[in-house]
Amino acid sequence: MTFLELAEEVLKTAKEPLTYKQIWENANPEVQEEMKTKTKRSNPAHAVEDAIYPYLRKENPKFIRVYTKPITIWLKEREKELPPLEEQLKQKIQETQEKEIEEKYKFKERELHPLLINFLNNDEDFNIRAKTIYHEKCIKSKKGKGIWNYPDIVGVSFPFDNEEIEEETLNLLQNINQIKYKLYSFELKIIINFSNLKECYFQAVSNSSWANEGYLVVFDIDENIIDELKRLNASFGIGVIQLDIEELKPKVILPSSQRELDIETLNMLVKDSPDFRDFIEDINRHIKAKAGKLGNIADSFDKVFNREELEKYVKDKHIVKED
Structure with missing residues (x-):
């Protein structure tokens, strides 16, 4: 032989x-x-x-x-x-690579979620209520179809969430379709460099096709790939956010482009992901309750840490950048 x-x-x-x-x-x-x-x-x-x-x-x-x-x-x-x-x-292969990265950095990718959740909820430009989507709960086709359809975190911004507005005014705006609820998709990575850039970026493209805005969120980034990220952003519109561990306040490197919702993909996610179904149900209940009652509704959005809780969390999880 x-x-x-x-x-x-x-x-x-x-x-x-x-x-x-x-x-x-x-x-x-x-x-x-x-x-x-x-x-x-x-x-x-x-x-x-x-x-x-x-x-x-x-x-x-x-x-x-x-x-x-x-x-x-x-x-x-x-x-x-x-x-x-x-x-x-x-x-x-991706799961193997991510496992190797987590072993190197000593923390898991999902442990970065509270940092992003805190930023999205408190930043006035976003003011987003967000939720983690647990991929392991999602239905996956036997043929592998749709493996990369599920985002890491989804979010929604409610107009007038923190404003005093009369119910009559709110009803009018709803009746004439002047209230815009925006849905967001976020794909998180511990590190992005030349070796995994395109794979990570196009995973974010795939996972955010349903949303008004899509972002790739990264903890550690090779500065040499910024120009390539700008080129991809101009072509595909996925924004980029970097988690700043020192300030505990992520920064938007590149904004996301705006687009209409993809109803077909959104409906697929509702059918296949229990977490995403809960997310949409929460949005519907909040909208029905009107802006003035949002704070009185129980929901499944992720917990938002205060500054002290977040600092303790980062320390306990040993979330630090490699030298």
């Missing part, structure tokens, strides 16, 4: 595209022992790569490259099986 034949044999029964290392690790142990004697490479996985690489470059390749970071390989003859697998693989 050659290393090329070994790769073909493994990939014929593989359930997902594999890296060169995984192809070697999934080979029959007896075959592995035999093949070790046929290469001078100290790492046999490199011999697998040497065998496959020429067949990726041919006009009618035997193998196809599915993903580049890391490189994953699939058989050309099984290409029709690939679309659902590709989405699942992207999710798996």
Whole structure:
């Protein structure tokens, strides 16, 4: 058996595209022992790569490259099986990368939520009531469809939330459609750099298609990618917010563009996400109650910490930037 034949044999029964290392690790142990004697490479996985690489470059390749970071390989003859697998693989790779980042920074991505919630609620330009969407509760298609449809945090701004306004005036504004309720979508990341920029940005694009405004929120950012973020912002309109751990007040690096609600996607989220359904139900109950009674309604929006609580939270969670 050659290393090329070994790769073909493994990939014929593989359930997902594999890296060169995984192809070697999934080979029959007896075959592995035999093949070790046929290469001078100290790492046999490199011999697998040497065998496959020429067949990726041919006009009618035997193998196809599915993903580049890391490189994953699939058989050309099984290409029709690939679309659902590709989405699942992207999710798996992203989850692995996020886990590595969390291990490096010593805190979890979701532990950043209170910092953003506090800012959104208290900043006069936003004045947003926000809610975390727990992805693990969402319905996911068996084929992987819609894996990236669910935002990390959703928010709503209620006009006249903190203003004294007569009910007659409010009724008039509602009757003539002059009250604008805005819905927001936020995708959070611990760090963004050149290696994950486009993947993170387009995840935010996908997750915010339903909302009036969409944002990518980042704790740590490589300053060298700002120009690229500006270019993407001009094309796709996703805003960028950076969490400032020293001031405990995030800053808007790039604003989001305004757009109409995508009702079809919004309805899909209501059907597939229990948290999003609760979010929409809360909005409807608040609107029915009128502005003057908003403070008297129980809801499921995330808790907003005061300054002292937030400082203690940041310290307890060891949320600090890497040197």
